[in-house]
Amino acid sequence: MKNWIQQEYENIQSSPLKRNLIKIDKNTTETTINGKKKVLAASNNYLGLATDIRVIQKAKEAIEQYGTGSGGSRLTTGNLPIHGKLEHELAQFKGEDACLLFSSGFLANMGVISSLSDHETIIFSDALNHASIIDACRLSKAKIVIYKHNDMEDLKTKLTQYQTHKKKIIVTDGVFSMDGDLAPLDKLSFLKKKYDALLIVDDAHATGVIGEKGRGSANYFHVDVDVTVGTLSKALGSEGGFVCANKKTIEFLVQKARPFIFQTALAPASVAAALMGLHIIQTEPERQKRLLELGMFIRKSLTKMGYHVPDGITPIIPIIIGDAKEAVDFQQKLDENDIFIPAIRPPTVPDNTSRLRCTLMATHTDEHIDTIIYAFKRLNPPSKGSGNFHF
Numbered sequence: 001m002k003n004w005i006q007q008e009y010e011n012i013q014s015s016p017l018k019r020n021l022i023k024i025d026k027n028t029t030e031t032t033i034n035g036k037k038k039v040l041a042a043s044n045n046y047l048g049l050a051t052d053i054r055v056i057q058k059a060k061e062a063i064e065q066y067g068t069g070s071g072g073s074r075l076t077t078g079n080l081p082i083h084g085k086l087e088h089e090l091a092q093f094k095g096e097d098a099c100l101l102f103s104s105g106f107l108a109n110m111g112v113i114s115s116l117s118d119h120e121t122i123i124f125s126d127a128l129n130h131a132s133i134i135d136a137c138r139l140s141k142a143k144i145v146i147y148k149h150n151d152m153e154d155l156k157t158k159l160t161q162y163q164t165h166k167k168k169i170i171v172t173d174g175v176f177s178m179d180g181d182l183a184p185l186d187k188l189s190f191l192k193k194k195y196d197a198l199l200i201v202d203d204a205h206a207t208g209v210i211g212e213k214g215r216g217s218a219n220y221f222h223v224d225v226d227v228t229v230g231t232l233s234k235a236l237g238s239e240g241g242f243v244c245a246n247k248k249t250i251e252f253l254v255q256k257a258r259p260f261i262f263q264t265a266l267a268p269a270s271v272a273a274a275l276m277g278l279h280i281i282q283t284e285p286e287r288q289k290r291l292l293e294l295g296m297f298i299r300k301s302l303t304k305m306g307y308h309v310p311d312g313i314t315p316i317i318p319i320i321i322g323d324a325k326e327a328v329d330f331q332q333k334l335d336e337n338d339i340f341i342p343a344i345r346p347p348t349v350p351d352n353t354s355r356l357r358c359t360l361m362a363t364h365t366d367e368h369i370d371t372i373i374y375a376f377k378r379l380n381p382p383s384k385g386s387g388n389f390h391f
């Protein structure tokens with residue numbers, strides 16, 4: 001007789017939504033995927049720093065100096081001088097007092113949200129927040145109130161409903177990972193002050209990408225937020241997560257955040273790579289400029305051709321198809337044109353909003369961009385508007 005794992009596994013195997021692993025050589029603009037050469041327009045290595053020779057060199061030097069692993073948690077034997085250095089530089093970059101590193105952005109959200117909330121807290125969370133925020137909310141003992149995506153009227157109504165509640169947190173992605181749109185931090189900042197709530201922003205896709213010299217979404221909107229969560233794994237070209245906030249909040253997290261306390265400190269190579277990545281972001285702003293220009297160009301070109309692409313400014317460009325199978329078929333057609341852009345389907349995105357998620361890199365050449373544009377030109381927009389997605 002089949003046990004429940006076998007049964008559920010078989011259900012997944014036969015589902016059109018089954019996820020498959022691809023084999024990729026590395027996250028460069030041209031790479032090999034499942035044995036075939038492709039132009040890659042799907043990486044979070046936005047500035048090309050994960051494969052930058054200077055970043056690689058710093059990682060190598062750190063391994064030689066400190067070894068491959070940090071050997072303990074930060075509170076035991078893992079606290080190397082470069083951890084503190086990176087925290088100091090990230091805090092300065094984000095214009096905050098202090099910073100704390102985590103092993104990943106996912107765990108940074110887990111650590112922050114679970115430690116800053118308790119059973120007396122209400123968390124107001126955007127409906128399209130990243131999975132790590134959703135899971136962190138579930139892990140927290142707080143009451144969770146979901147507001148409609150970027151809908152400030154809905155949020156206001158919900159905040160009013162709980163106006164007298166003492167502990168309130170609003171949490172949002174700064175740049176939404178599957179839609180590439182921005183959270184309206186100007187309005188969120190106003191509401192958080194009016195209703196005396198704490199504002200947490202996950203800037204995973206904004207750091208290095210928007211704001212002055214890539215400082216992120218709060219900088220872009222010229223507002224202050226209470227807590228910024230970030231990752232080292234995207235524009236910074238490394239791996240790991242971080243949280244920036246005032247000194248007291250960071251000290252509180254050192255005492256309370258379980259993913260910080262009980263996890264081995266970030267590997268020296270990752271820290272050194274991120275330090276170099278951060279340096280390059282600040283000294284070579286032309287990378288960010290090119291990334292944003294390429295994003296705008298692709299958005300405009302695809303829209304002109306009749307593709308369903310929302311307005312926006314980020315290099316995350318969703319091409320909305322609607323039906324999951326049609327999205328996969330379109331991915332296949334792009335694949336035949338030697339371009340890799342993955343279809344994103346439920347449950348990652350809501351039903352009927354399956355899409356191709358195109359992301360650009362500052363290191364894409366004009367020729368790469370032409371290749372992408374011509375492929376979309378050759379292929380027609382599939383049954384326009386089959387999705388029920390509204391922008």
Ligand code: PMP
Pocket residue numbers: 104105106107130132173177202204205231232233240241
């Ligand atoms: N937040 C957002 C919005 C993300 O897109 C991601 C990664 N996809 C994370 C957090 C998690 O970051 P990391 O990969 O460093 O765990």
